Amino acid sequence: xxxxxxxxxxxxxxMQTPLPSELQGQIGQRLREAYNELIVEPVPDRFxxxxxxxxxxxxxxxxEEQGGDx
Amino acid sequence: MTxxxxxxxxxxxxxxxxxxxxxxxxxxxxxxxxxxxxxxLVKAWTNLDSFEKGSNLKAWxxxxxxxxxxxxxxxxxxxVEDADNAFAERMSVxxxxxxxxxxxxxxxAFGTLSDDQKEVLLLVGAEGFSYEEAAEITxxxxxxxxxxxxxxxxxxxxxxxxxxxxxxxxxxxxIGLVRTAQTVVRS
Numbered sequence: 001x002x003x004x005x006x007x008x009x010x011x012x013x014x015m016q017t018p019l020p021s022e023l024q025g026q027i028g029q030r031l032r033e034a035y036n037e038l039i040v041e042p043v044p045d046r047f048x049x050x051x052x053x054x055x056x057x058x059x060x061x062x063x064e065e066q067g068g069d070x
Numbered sequence: 071m072t073x074x075x076x077x078x079x080x081x082x083x084x085x086x087x088x089x090x091x092x093x094x095x096x097x098x099x100x101x102x103x104x105x106x107x108x109x110x111l112v113k114a115w116t117n118l119d120s121f122e123k124g125s126n127l128k129a130w131x132x133x134x135x136x137x138x139x140x141x142x143x144x145x146x147x148x149x150v151e152d153a154d155n156a157f158a159e160r161m162s163v164x165x166x167x168x169x170x171x172x173x174x175x176x177x178x179a180f181g182t183l184s185d186d187q188k189e190v191l192l193l194v195g196a197e198g199f200s201y202e203e204a205a206e207i208t209x210x211x212x213x214x215x216x217x218x219x220x221x222x223x224x225x226x227x228x229x230x231x232x233x234x235x236x237x238x239x240x241x242x243x244x245i246g247l248v249r250t251a252q253t254v255v256r257s
Binding site: 018019020022023024026027030031032033034035038039041043044046047048050051052054055058 | 195
């Protein structure tokens with residue numbers, strides 16, 4: 001909330017000083033943990049269906065590009 | 071005996087979990103995230119001839135997704151200036167009992183980063199793209215990407231109240247650098 005104004009002060013110093021590797025590691029680990037929660041979600045059917053549809057419409061109507069059947 | 075289209079279908083489906091995770095983390099709205107992924111897949115399929123064979127398909131897909139996201143965002147900002155605020159507050163903090171408290175805190179802190187910072191941190195820190203690849207995906211200079219990543223990390227460290235034993239050392243190193251610089255200037 002008020003964090004953005006507080007972080008402004010350190011802006012100049014932080015641009016040159018990279019974060020200590022220990023902290024980088026901590027941040028990175030949490031980031032990957034949070035991200036992984038999303039990655040492991042199963043792919044919804046709508047995307048499988050969408051790609052099947054795209055493929056089907058291309059098979060029926062290969063006007064722009066030849067698929068190369070042989 | 072698969073046709074190119076079959077391969078592409080498999081490759082695109084294989085990329086969906088990463089695209090969804092990226093979109094979700096970026097916009098914080100699962101419904102919108104899935105719409106972004108859908109747009110990305112359609113654009114990728116129909117613009118396949120603009121993809122350079124042998125280059126990184128995942129990087130190409132991420133480029134399409136983030137370009138779609140940011141151009142939509144610009145359009146929205148023009149339409150409703152306020153929508154942006156509501157949008158930023160809607161972070162993907164899902165109620166989940168299994169999640170550690172610090173992960174919930176992390177997501178909240180992540181939600182306060184700017185879009186520019188979120189984007190590069192996700193590409194480099196979560197997806198494992200190199201700085202060079204992230205620069206190509208975002209259309210920014212490598213140096214810009216590096217400093218955005220660093221600023222994002224520093225902001226997260228601050229809002230999470232993380233501390234390190236290395237703090238003191240890097241600080242003295244920094245002061246040392248300033249002193250060296252001063253000496254150089256003086257002489």
